[in-house]
Amino acid sequence: MTTIAILGAGKIGEALLAGLIGAGRAPDSLMFTERYPDRVAELTERYGVRGVETDEAAAQADVLIVAVKPQDIDPLLQSLATAITPGTLVVSLCAGLPTALYERHLPAGTPVVRVMPNTPMLVGEAMSAISAGSHAEPAHLQLVEDLLSTVGKVVRVPESQQDAVTALSGSGPAYFFFLVEAMIDAGILLGLPRAVSTELIIQSAVGAATMLRDSGEHPVTLREAVTSPGGTTIAAIRELENHRVRAALLTAIEAAALRSAELGKAHEPG
Structure with missing residues (x-):
């Protein structure tokens, strides 16, 4: 063996x-x-x-x-x-x-x-x-x-794609933890006990991830299924777009890839 x-x-x-x-x-x-x-x-x-x-x-x-x-x-x-x-x-x-x-x-x-x-x-x-x-x-x-x-x-x-992989999935769990932390704090801001807010968000995250993995549906399709016309979700999505959350994620992940490349170059000869 x-x-x-x-x-x-x-x-x-x-x-x-x-x-x-x-x-x-x-x-x-x-x-x-x-x-x-x-x-x-x-x-x-x-x-x-x-x-x-x-x-x-x-x-x-x-x-x-x-x-x-x-x-x-x-x-x-x-x-x-x-x-x-x-x-x-x-x-x-x-x-x-x-x-x-x-x-x-x-x-x-x-x-x-x-x-x-x-x-x-x-x-x-x-x-x-x-x-x-x-x-x-x-x-x-x-x-x-x-x-x-x-x-x-x-x-x-x-191997030329490994810096991108590092930024996306290597560091990826930290991005999810960061978002979950913010969502839990939002629940507390709205008056929920921390334990209740935590359970609501963690189970929502687990459920959403399972749907992504098992349904075969595109994330946009799954999001649209939750987003009713004139409803609560679209109001929240508008604020996320207003605050450029999508652009911030793109920039953050790009920064992680650049840092990964820097770590490799630090060990180059000369």
């Missing part, structure tokens, strides 16, 4: 670990790295998976899943450069970091697959986009897709 090491067992790393265990993968085919001993003990007790040092993971694993923060990537790549076994598949879950960065530091021919997941991985509802590096073959992409399918949905995109 393929041996997998997750380098960096934070929230995303642990979510993937839990998904793989839940999908039936044997704990002895998995390992992880984590800098804090208490965290290592916690995860080993919870999942029955052993924590190891980076050198051991690089030497033993068939697949290395890099789930560290982007600012921690340089020392990790320095360690991997001398410890990695030739032919090991490297899967990057680090926002903004291109496959070329890994390919510059790792032995020639190392296959790299870039992934942009998002935090709903924590509840098994991730949206992950994957892209092949210069040396990644279709079999590598299929393996990564199979692994990530244990924690949500997966799409394949050219």
Whole structure:
């Protein structure tokens, strides 16, 4: 069985670990790295998976899943450069970091697959986009897709689209949380208790998302079904348009994509 090491067992790393265990993968085919001993003990007790040092993971694993923060990537790549076994598949879950960065530091021919997941991985509802590096073959992409399918949905995109993916679905949950927070506050402004306002909006969000996923209808069609002539919804929509909420979202998501590109350029040579 393929041996997998997750380098960096934070929230995303642990979510993937839990998904793989839940999908039936044997704990002895998995390992992880984590800098804090208490965290290592916690995860080993919870999942029955052993924590190891980076050198051991690089030497033993068939697949290395890099789930560290982007600012921690340089020392990790320095360690991997001398410890990695030739032919090991490297899967990057680090926002903004291109496959070329890994390919510059790792032995020639190392296959790299870039992934942009998002935090709903924590509840098994991730949206992950994957892209092949210069040396990644279709079999590598299929393996990564199979692994990530244990924690949500997966799409394949050219790496040139990954900054857009990062802005849209990588950061996307934060936009929804932001809107839900504002809507809850609106309910409080209108005199509802916080608990009631929260329940009303969260269930409305869950229901609306389920309709979008399951109905096959365009969002405009679903919105129009709620928007009666001269009614309450159209009055609210007019105010949203007056305040340029649509334009603000476009601008915000574009800014996130630009920031993702900046993160990648920060690691370019020279």
